[in-house]
Amino acid sequence: MKTNKIQDYIKNVIINLPTDWLNLTTHRLDIYNESLAKTAFLDGFEKLYLENNAEQNELSALPTAYDYIRLGHPLSSILEWSIAKMNDLNPEAVISFSSKTAPILAVLRKNLLDNKATRILYFDKLPECFDEEVIKRVYGYKFKTQKIENIQAVESVEETTILIDTKEDISAERNLYTSIDFFVEIYNGLGSIILTNGLDNNKYINEIQHVRRRETISMTPQNSYRALQELTSTSYEKEDKNTTKKEKETVQSLIQQISGSETKALAASSGLSMQYAIMMGLIEDALENHPNKEIKFIVPPNCYGGTNDQARRVAACLDNVEIVDLPVDGDNDMVQSINKVLNTLGEIDAIPYIIAEIPTNPRVEVPNLDDLKAVLTAKRTTKSGEQAIDPVFILDQTFCPNVHFLGEGEILSEVRTISYASGSKFPSGGKCTAGYCIGNTKTNRLIDKVEKHLLICDNEATALQYEILAEQMPSMNQRIESAYKNTKAFVEFIKNELPPAKxxxxxxxxxxxxFTPSVFSLDLPTFGDTPEEREENKRKLNLKLINMMITEIPEESKYCVSYGQLKGCYWTIPATSTQGTTKEGDKDYIVRASLSGQMDLDRHKAVFKAFVNSLDQ
Structure with a gap:
């Protein structure tokens, strides 16, 4: 009876579905509370369920669920809520993934850190992408696998027990046997769902969600929508959503054209899942070609929080991997910092992998590229006089994906360089999260390793993501040019209207x-008798400016972290959004704005002028 009621309600939700739930990749910060995230959305959703209210305007007004689609979104949250309610579980205990293997890796990661044994049970065969040998050797995870015929015969043990079950359709109710700690249900073409069984295992939930946030993505909105249709037996037209060879080849060719490199290009489910494959691929290459040497990932401490957090999460799992800070912004020069770090690491014969953004985020700085090339190509020696290992430069090009760094004769063509970009930005115009990477000719061996780990984690771009990239990337460079023109005009206006601002x-x-980014950051002039007062007043002014923009121009200006969007203007404060997991002392409490080529620039200028006038009052 309860299941039927839930199914009937979800059918009405499907009929009245807010279009943004299917099409947006980024949250609106004005209706988003990170500390409440999923609970705030589901509390409101359950209230509507109890009232049997599925009106579109009521659904649209619910607080934002999670952020981007990595950690989750409305449709993945509703899917998880529905399955949980039908099986008497807490909604937090049900977590969906786009990847088949990521939920398994999430449990293995926590057990590695907790020094706990794991057994993995399966009926027919393990997922094809689950490479047992590599996962043990490179990721350091410890587990044993066992094929079973009958789940009822499985006995409870002290080890954590994961059951992998590949299914054709998503069922409503399940038998949650107490001998199983985690049920991982795999649905080909959609992704997977993990169910946490038993109160003792609730301590895993945050860790599993964090893996979804940093190393992969949730089940996509479109696939969650399809899963809800299956769960409620709603009729729909089945489509063959397997990636066509043509779409994949189109995207790879477009990445080559845009980057100026003719080497193999890879597309992942998100920028961070791409970065994770890069990191793990480089670690395996180091283990094979430089055994027993220390691996150092060199990372700016104030860079995008996801990059920072993920790098440290990888290092936490492996004794031979360590993070080295790379100051790049403000009073710190990226080139000098890299030179200093590489000299130090060269002496101890460590393996240097540098992750850096050009331009930097959020201060939009570009180093002297000739000096950067000289530092990266300089020959260094160890204390014993042997040649030190040359670095791999992992370049986050999200702000300016159109700049050619890699092709023959380009500035980094002689440096082992892998470039990657977040696909939720310019590549897709905000229509999907798929990211991509490509290297120069010196990284062919490395890219093969990256591809291997992209597939092990089952983090390749989905069929629909390939389709969206194939549609959007041909216009990318034109959109970049148009957005830059608007941004430059707005920046010049701000400088004239408020000269004290930086x-x-x-x-x-x-x-x-x-280098034509469409993002800028703004240090507003402040006041006060002490540094603390000035900082507090500046933060208040930041919010005042953003609130004026999104209130006066709600159809275009959003309080959001997006960039490279097709239209409108997005505003954020990096310290409270993109730098969410960055150490407090490295955060930037400034305004960051990103403009598109399609927006009412004159209206934005008028609101900014009104903001400036209000400062004198």
């Missing part, structure tokens, strides 16, 4: 070299 944006000289 605007972080590229120079005209850098723009001539191809």
């Amino acid at each position: 605007v972080n944006f590229v120079s005209d000289e850098l723009a001539k070299d191809g």
